[in-house]
Amino acid sequence: MATDAKRLKTEGSDPLQSFLQWCEGVGLKLNNKVYISNEGTVAEYGMLAKEDIDEGELLFTIPRMALLHQGTTKVLAVLEEGKASLENTSGWVPLLLALMYEYTSPQSHWRPYLSLWSDFTALDHPMFWSKDERDRLLKGTGIPEAVDTDLTNIQKEYKDIVLPFITLHPDLWDPERHTLDLYRSLVAFVMAYSFQEPLDEEDEDEKDPNPPMMVPIADMLNHVSNHNANLEYTPECLKMVSVRSIRKGEEVFNTYGQMANWQLLHMYGFAEPYQSNSNDTADIPMSNVYKAAVQVTRSEAEQRLLVEKWSLLCEMEMVGDKGVFIFGKSGSLTDTEMYTTLKILCMSVEEFEDFRENEGWEEADDDEEKMLQALSNEGLPSLPPLWRHLVHAAARFTLDSYGEDMLKDKVLLEDKDGYAKLSSRQRRALQVRYGQKTILHQLLELTK
Ligand code: SAM
Secondary structure, three states: OOOHHHOOOEOOEOHHHHHHHHHHHOOOEEOOOEEEEOOOOOOOOEEEEOOOEOOOOEEEEEEHHHOEOOOOOOOHHHHHHOHHHHOOOOOOHHHHHHHHHHHHOOOOOOHHHHOOOOOOOOOOOHHHOOHHHHHHHHOOOOHHHHHHHHHHHHHHHHHHHHHHHHHOOOOOOOOOOOOHHHHHHHHHHHHHHEEOOOOOHHHOOOOOOOOOEEOOOHHHOEEOOOOOEEEEEOOOEEEEEEOOOEOOOOEEEEOOOOOOHHHHHHHHOOOOOOOOOOOOEEEEEHHHHHHHHHHOOOOHHHHHHHHHHHHHHHHOOOOOOOOEEEEEOOEEOOHHHHHHHHHHHOOOHHHHHHHHHOOOOOHHHHOHHHHHHHOEOOOHHHOOHHHHHHHHHHHHHHHHOOOOOHHHHHHHHHOHHHHHHOOHHHHHHHHHHHHHHHHHHHHHHHOO
């Protein structure tokens, strides 16, 4: 989203050329079949194919020493020394402190890389929109709540952790320069440009996720769900490899992960056009399923039973106050939680007593495969009537929570002239809203 004008000129030379020279110097190797350009890409800089590329071809390699993170920054020693005071829930603070230093230091080893961003005014995540704009354009999408939480956390983290730390090191940072505004911009930069190395499978349940890091060149690739390249991690280097053939002139697209449009807008500031995001999802707040279940109770006894059922579901960690059930284009993506919730909510008193006494039902007939199938688009119409009713009513409550109704959004999307007159924020918000509403509407149809 950054415009060329906004990219800092590195004394007398083109910032991209200086960056590419720096890349050569640090041992980053680019296949001759690809090049970086800001023409012919979906969003400013991106990578294009100069020649046909086969599946499995190596597009570039980045030696680990060329990655920018807490272990490679000049301020490594102080970060290491202050480790205990820098711990926070996100694990982003050390990288953000490193970036604050490297971004503003004229002698930084990373200068040719970071000079690609003269300032961060081109980042247009919803966290930079006014609260009113977010609440109006994105009501119901889950983004306004996520951004409110981010903004509170950023402010708290800066005040409680970052500011005390930088004040202790006046030789490296200056609170007048390394302000909360810069910190917020760098958070957005890290959100949209950093990479997180996946944990080995055996560590997944035990270890905290790896901290984020900046990966020069790899972060110039744009994303689509139907991507054609993927980043691989080896002990010596990171490798971008094509995952299918790419024709000459086509853009090389990485994947930022399986991202729904609301996640893309929240974390990266863009959304894929309606229909093209195969990973799009819609959330149904768990509280809406509860609300639907309350509606079908006919007596105080039934209401008491419902409360007991819900507490048990909470104890089983199937539902939670702010939890959501997630639906993708092909059905439920949280099938264990959704299936267990529907099953328990629809039990008779006797079944529920029995279930509680036996601390669960015999799992044999409720394996993962069965739950997945039952809550897929193919399975949903055959759910028992009360199960279907609960999903239907919860989807309806969720649809009603959006600001604009679905038909109005549809008309706007299909009206070329009207759409062209919308601001970029209005367009991106519309793509997110309409994608979610389509999934919810499909759910209504499948459960009526
Ligand atoms: N295009 C970026 C640039 O010129 O700096 C390089 C990619 S950077 C990792 C991620 C940013 O690129 C996102 O925050 C978004 O602004 C943009 N982007 C990536 N994929 C996109 C897409 N499919 N459509 C629109 N913008 C995209």
